[in-house]
Amino acid sequence: MKIWLISILTSTNIFNSSMHSRALVNRTAIVILFFIYFFLSSCDDSNEETVILTIPQNLKAVIINQGIDLTWEVAEEAKGVTIRYNIYRATEQGGDYILLGNSIRLQYFDQGVTADRTYFYLITSVDDKKNESEQSDIEQITFVVPILSVSETLMNFGKRAVELPLKISNTGNAILKWKAVANQNWVTLNVKNGAIGGKKDQIINVHVDRNLSPDTYSAVITVESEEGLSIIVRVTLDIPEVPKLFIAPQSITFGPNDISQTIEIRNSGTGLLDWQIGGGADWLEIKPRSGKVTTKTSTATLQIDRMILEPGQYNTIITVSGTNAGRKTVKIVANVTQAVMDFSVSQIDFGDFSESQQIKVKNIGKGILSWSAKSPENWIQLTPESGIINQEQAQNVSVRIFRSQLDAAEYMVNIGFTGNGGNLKLPIRVVKLGSIIGTVSNAYTGLPINGSRLQTIKYKTLSDLNGNFILSYDQEGMYPIQVVADGYLSRLETTKTKQAFAFLRVDLSPVPRSKVEIRNRIDEPTRVAHANRNSYVTNENSNQVLVLDAYTHTTIGQVILKCTSSDCHHLGIAANPVRPEVYVTISDLDQVSVIDTNLNQEVHQFTVGDYPADCVVSGDGTTMYVSLQRENKIAVVDLSIPMRVRRIGVGEQPAGLILSPNGDHLYVACAGSNSVSVIDVRSQNRIMDIVVGSAPNVVATAENGRYIYIVNTLSDNISIIDMVTHRKVISRRIGVAPIGVTVRRELNNRELAFVLDYNGKVRVIEMPLQVVYDDIDIESGKLPKSISYNQYTNQFYMLSSNSPQIRILY
Known part of the structure; x- marks a missing residue:
């Protein structure tokens, strides 16, 4: 029955945890319900004991520190039952x-409160079966607290302040009780505690005692509220040092x-004295003009510049602060008398080689001579550059020149000396010779040439055993140098000199x-x-090859x-660079003869085309190209057969032909069309014709050379073609009716083309400089035929129809 009634009470929300005061059942209803409860309990057949929970009374709320402390009382505590108390809170009435x-316990502390807000509290009793009593009376309280802050x-306090204000503020609504204490005895407070109303301030004065040694000090003032809040105020103080200036003497006289x-x-006080010197005159030099001193003594030096002063007395004042x-x-x-400056020499002549000389600066007047000199050039050095000389005394001065900084020339300069004894100039003469140094070498072998003669317009010299030379000159510029040596082509080299030096390498062609x-x-x-250490010479109207x-x-x-002598007219001959074979064109028979160079015998003949003239063999020894004069074509011969396998059309009357060093192009001199036909070897197509002089018939190039050389017999000239650009x-x-050309390439990539003309005269043209040498003493016999260069032996072969028939030069 009791359980039933408790269920009813619970369902009516009388003790609901979210109760509202206006929804509570009035006291009369409660009494009736309890009466019913007791009645039913007395009528209940069970023996269950009924517990009546005590209602908490006399609820009090007090603000403590940062919260609200609740206390209450009960009339009588229940026995044998564990009682707890529920605490309820609302933030507004109702x-x-x-x-x-x-x-x-009969106490509860609420920390979850906010300043300046009103709270409503009530308490109920609860047993361990969760039965809950009626509510207590409602206690209302507004939570207000003091809030401590400082300005x-x-x-x-820096270096001067003695007292400063400190404002203590209460930004809360409750009364703030505070106290303040300093941790250093040199800090004092005029007020050490007090009480401040809500939203109020109080100003106290903080005083410092400056009777301390020079240093930087710090202290702490702790301001604390009764509620336990504290604020730290840091105090700093700087006690500076106090220097005191002392100088001696108070006046100075210069005799x-x-x-x-x-x-x-000196510093007669404490700390650091930072001093400066001001004032003075332009004739007075003070070093140093500033400084710092503590306990020691500083010294300043005063010196008068007598060079700018006329005889007399001068006064000035300086200020030390x-x-x-x-x-x-x-x-x-300052008392100044007249000095007179003079020198021990009237001029310094360094000539061609001297680098250092010494002179004397003399004082031949009265009083002190103060002098200075400044070098007019950075290659002249004076030691010393200034001085002080008593009357009738002298001072040594060293004058040194640095020739390495000079260009070749003659120099005349004046050194200016100034002072109170007059302003003078001392002349200096220097002659600087430059040197052109270098080597003279053989352009073909690279070996040095001894005894070669080198000459400029004014100077000349000889190269030594190592080919080295030194050639003097006396003025910077461009110098043409003639270089001559026996057995070599003379050269005119040009070099530019700078800072008395130039280097020149001369390569003379033998x-x-x-x-x-x-x-x-x-x-x-x-x-x-x-071929094969041998040379093979054809005979134009003979069946013999020497x-x-x-x-x-x-x-x-x-x-x-x-072949018979009458029809054995052969114009061309070529050696195979791979196979031991030499090939001779027999023009009248349209044949090519094959000679075995191991046996020195003819081993084969084959037909190649109409009137074969010249021939050339590819670098791999597999293919031969033959010019067919009457067909205006080039025969391509497969030497493994041997047989002509192709013909390529070219200009009119093809004669001499040559392969480029890389084997990519074949160049054919065409006498009838005054041109050179260019054939692409890979495609075996004629790709262009280059117009040259009249009747080109012989063509040549150097081993690994860059240029093609073509002699034009009827126009008396030579044409040169660049194989890179075509x-x-x-x-x-060059000469009269040139008929032959051969080329030698030297170590410096210089190419020398030796051109033979109809009169048997040989001239040389140098590439790429395009210089022609006409003064070489080389001649063939009468009725010259051809000229050839053997690169393996560095020998030249000149063939002629009259004695001597073969001339070999080396």
């Missing part, structure tokens, strides 16, 4: 109550022979001088080819061709 928590947390004097600056230490004055008096002459071995030698040892120049034998570089008149 509002909803929220269960804050519970307590087994500043750092008070810097006629005095150069410098000093004053002493110290930062925060006052100032003092010093009177300066000219063959020694010679071997072979006579009466062959009637009309025409062309020569070099075989010579290329190194000993002796006749090894003759190769007899299978453009004609130059056409140069």
Whole structure:
């Protein structure tokens, strides 16, 4: 029955945790319900004991620190039952109550409150079966607290302040009780505690005692509220040092022979004295003009500049001041007499080689001579550059020149000396010779040339055993230098000098001088080819090919061709660079003869085309190209057969031909069309024609050379073509009816083309400089036929129809 009634009470929300005061059942209803409860309980057949919970009374709310402390009372505590107390809170009158928590004691502390807000509290009793009593009376309270703050947390008294204000504020609504204490005895407060109403301030004065040693000090003032809140205020204080200026002497007099004097600056106080010197005159030099001193003594040196003063007495005042230490004055008096400057020499002549000389600066007047000099050039050095000389005394001065900084020339300069004894100039003469140094070498072998003669317009010299030379000159500029040596082409080199120096490397091209002459071995030698240490010479109207040892120049034998003398007209000959074979064109028979160079015998003949003239073999030895004069074509011969396998059309009357060093192009001199046909070897197509002079018939190039050289017999000139661009570089008149050309390449990539003309005269053209040498002494025999260069032996072969028939130069 009791359970039933409790269920009813619960369903009516009388003790709901979110009760509202207006929804509570009035006391009469409660009494009736309890009456019913007791009645039913008395009628209940069970023996269950009924517990009546005590209603909490006399609820009090008090503000403590940062919260609200609740206390209450009960009339009588229940026995044998565990009682807890539920605490409810609302934030407005008639509002909803929220269960804050519970307590087994008659006290509860609410920390979750906000300043300046009103709260409503009530308490109920609860047993361990969760039965809950009626509510207590409602207690209302507004939570107000004091809030401590200060105007500043750092008070810097600096170097001068003694007292500063500190404002203590209460930004809350409750009364603030505070106290303040300093941790250093040099800090005092005029008020150490007090009480401040809500939203009020109180100003106290903080005083510092400056009777301290120089240093920086700090202290802490702690301001604390009764509620336990505290604020730290830091106090700083700077006690500066106090320097005091003292100087000695108070006046200075310079006599006629005095150069410098000093004053002493001392700090008779404490700390650091920072001093400066001001004032003076332009004739007075003070070093230093500022400084710092603590306990020691500083010294300043005073020196008068007698060079700018006329004889007489001069006065000035200087002021010595110290930062925060006052100032003092010093009177300066200078007595100046007349000095006269002179030198021990009237001129310094360094000539061609001298680098240092010494002179004397003399004082031949009265009083002290103060002098200085400044070098007019950075290559002249004076030691010393200034001085002080007593009367009738002298001072040594060293004058040094640095020739390494000079260009070659003659120099005349004046050194200016100034002073109170007059202004003078001392002349200096220097001659600087420059040097052109270098080496003279053989352009073909790279070896040095001894005894070569080098000459400018004014100077000349010889190269030594190592080819080195030194050639003097006396003025910077461009110098043409003529270089001559026996057995070499002379050269005119040009070099530019700078800072008395130039380097020049001269490569002289050797000219063959020694010679071997072979006579009466062959009637009309025409062309020569070099293979297998031998040289093979064709006879224009004979069936014989002469075989010579290329190194000993002796006749090894003759190769007899299978043709008669009347029809054995052969114009071309070529050696195979791979196979031991030499090929001879037999023009009248349209044949090519094959000679085995191991056997020195003809081993084969084959037909190639109409009137074969010249021939050339590819670098791999597999293909031969033959010019067919009457067909205006080039025959391509497969040497493995051997047989002509193709013909390529070219200009009219093809004659001489040559392959480029890389084997990519074939160049054909076409006498009838005054042109050079260019054939692409890979495609075997004619790709262009280059116009040259009249009747081109011989073409040549150097091993790994860049240029093609073509002699034009009827126009008396030579055409030179650049193999890179396939453009004609130059056409140069050279000799009379040139008939042959051969080329030698030297170590410096210089190319020398030796051109033979109809009169047997040989001239040389140098590329890429395009210089022609006409003064070489090389001639062939009468009725010249051709000229050839053997790169393996560095020998030249000149063939002619009249004695001597073969001339070999080396």
